[in-house]
Amino acid sequence: MADRIVVAGGGYAGLAALSRLLNQAGGRLTLIDSEPGHTLVPELPEALAPGKSVARHVLSYDRLLKDARVTRIADQIVGIRVAQRTVLLQSGEQVAFDWLILAVGTVPRFPPVPGLKALALPLKTAQDTQRIKRDLDKGKNQQVVVVGGGLTGVEVAGVLAPRHHVSLVEASTRLLPGLGPGLASYAHRRLKGAGVTFYLHHKLSEVSAGRIVAGGKHLSYDILIWAGGIGPPTWLSETDLPLDRQGYPVADPTGQVLPHVYVAGDLWQIEDRGQRLPQTAQLAEQAGAYVGSVIASRLKQDGDVPEFHPHIRGMLVALNPGQGVGWVYHGGLSVQGFSARWLKNMVFRQYRRGLTREFDRVWPD
Ligand SMILES: Cc1cc2nc3c(=O)[nH]c(=O)nc-3n(C[C@H](O)[C@H](O)[C@H](O)COP(=O)(O)OP(=O)(O)OC[C@H]3O[C@@H](n4cnc5c(N)ncnc54)[C@H](O)[C@@H]3O)c2cc1C
Structure with a gap:
């Protein structure tokens, strides 16, 4: 029987992993996400402007995954039974997996300040x-x-x-x-x-x-x-997954937490030259694609896989309307003002186009 690959969370990492798996691996793919669509989280601040809608920044999974060979479960994950290889859902259902990619992102973390x-x-x-x-x-x-x-x-x-x-x-x-x-x-x-x-x-x-x-x-x-901090979801601490002091899963350099359980996206704390990399959509997407390829290789028993080496191309911050600041070309060029904002808009547009392209490719004629 084909391997059951479960992707937990359809954010930047989860969708990138799914896309790779659709292209590179067989197996039965399932996406579990509590939301009706893929939220373009970095675009959410824009939606706060008057007259802007939030819905524009959520891409419906029904449309995105139409005809793709992915079973979608709309439910909240509340736990994982590692030994039984099952994911527990809020509805009480359990989803069995042979391979699991944990890509549920982070949640706001509140320090113990009264009120x-x-x-x-x-x-x-x-x-x-x-x-x-x-x-x-x-x-x-x-x-x-x-x-x-x-x-x-x-x-x-x-x-x-x-x-x-x-x-x-x-x-x-x-x-x-x-x-x-x-x-x-x-x-x-x-x-x-x-x-x-x-x-x-x-x-x-x-x-x-x-x-x-x-x-x-x-x-x-x-x-x-x-906007003072994020952290891993607290339900992870009730699983048998190894966690660090902050509650993030501890993974090897290929994203593997335990045999057959992988992590990607904001939940994977990645270090580069001894420094923890900031949690960004760009990093999440690269990590998701990488972990998808790792599982595809393991299914094909391709032997050793190379470690993950992210390529952070830039960091752009939107300021007041039409302005921005940041760096591009791997830190080689600083940008500010209108050009930075324009570049950020281009990055958003390219991401949407990339998604359409990637998921189109696997849709049947
Ligand atoms: C306001 C804001 C602005 C940002 N701006 C930028 C930016 O400009 N550039 C940049 O690179 N990064 C930015 N980031 C960071 C970026 O959004 C994250 O790094 C990225 O979204 C992480 O991707 P992910 O796939 O790990 O998680 P997410 O994109 O958060 O996706 C997680 C998915 O898992 C689902 N999920 C979560 N818990 C459960 C559960 N228990 N059961 C089922 N499903 C679940 C969610 O519904 C979601 O679809 C910003 C973040 C915020 C909050």
Whole structure:
């Protein structure tokens, strides 16, 4: 009987893995995802702008996988029984696998700050975005406090600044740790010019209705957005998978966690020259494609597979409308202003086109 290959999560990593498996391997492919479509997560901040829809950034699995030889299960994974090789679903069903790719991504992680988890709105899923949009739609000039000065926090502040009073709170002394100090200070200047008030080196210590305390300062808010951290889903800790101190699966350099169980995407903490690489869609996609190929090789008993070596081509951050900042050509070229934003839009467009192409190829005539 053909091997049962289960891909858990149809995000950047899961879809890239599926695409490789469809092209390179036989086997019975199943995708399990709790959502109705593939969410283009990096595009979600854009959807917060007035008049923009969230639905545009979710590609329905029904359409994407139409006629592809993939069985789709729309359900939430709540556990894995490693010894029995089964995935447990919220509906109570169990899905058996011979090979499993764990690509469910990360979830917002809230530090133990009183009131934070109950009152702050994360931005990680299409529903999160819809929820924030509902609050933003209540009117112009609201007090929005964004906590976290990484990529998500900076992009959200940039999108909201034209219509609202935006404050950005960050515990460290600078924004955007993924960019060099010069590019990060460009982003700072640009957003300041757009009206964002910065509270750098201000650690959040307390949240209550309509008010936060950060670095001893009291700030009022109508909408509080949490962009301060992500982590692995907590249900992983109830499985038999080996996990590191933060709860991420521990994998070998081919993404293998245990025989027949692989990890890809944000859940795979990848190091390059001793440094943990930032969790990005680009890295997730490359890791997913790689792990898909590894399983295809193992099914064909092709022998040893090369280790994963990602090629990070660039890092681009959208600022206020029409502007951006980042680097391309593997760090060889800094870009800022209109050109950076244009490049980021091109990357988004290319990704959509790539998906259509890749999944088209396997659709029957
Ligand atoms: C606001 C924001 C902006 C970002 N901007 C950028 C950017 O500009 N550039 C960039 O490269 N990266 C960006 N990132 C990071 C990027 O989105 C992630 O690195 C990427 O999405 C990770 O891909 P993944 O496949 O691991 O997970 P995801 O894309 O998160 O996909 C995980 C999938 O698993 C499904 N799933 C999760 N849990 C379960 C479960 N229990 N059961 C069933 N299904 C489940 C989800 O529905 C989802 O479809 C951004 C992230 C955020 C939050």
